[in-house]
Amino acid sequence: NAGVTQTPKFRILKIGQSMTLQCTQDMNHNYMYWYRQDPGMGLKLIYYSVGAGITDKGEVPNGYNVSRSTTEDFPLRLELAAPSQTSVYFCASSYSGGDSHQPQHFGDGTRLSIL
């Protein structure tokens, strides 16, 4: 009963380095999302995907890239890390079909510091 799994849980990067945050879900959800959470700011949507091979920008996509080659996985890529990307990153997934959709399920987050 894993749900949404994010790795790593913590990471420290140097400015200019790159990394990939991993997200996988085992609920056969078609929709997946990446958010960042900054203190006092709530959650901001970075990118989302409505199915394998389909991705789209959210509210704050600059500096990030995503891909969705399978239903289960939705990695988030930081190419040139900047201090402004220090944040907690959450992956979420949900099912949408027909005339209904289900609430989003969240992973436990990745805490990323860029120094």
Added chain:
Amino acid sequence: AQSVTQPDIHITVSEGASLELRCNYSYGATPYLFWYVQSPGQGLQLLLKYFSGDTLVQGIKGFEAEFKRSQSSFNLRKPSVHWSDAAEYFCAVGPILTGGGNKLTFGTGTQLKVEL
């Protein structure tokens, strides 16, 4: 554009006291409303949701919320708070109709502290 306002950044209540967390939303269509809770170092857990039917909805952990269309509000309540309820609470709004990614807009959260 859609938005969610949680006017209380911090709330402190005594254990056993009642609780009400405020949420106001702005949305151009019939909204799908959610309350999530986040414990320290954890992800968000769904407390309850509303999109139609009875305007008073029950959730997990003894929480309930009331949808008031005329006030564009979806306030969260609990009759008697337990120390384990200390956490951050987020209200969110999204579309009822499927398609378009079903994107949610979150409020900035209310941090609840419970005094023993």
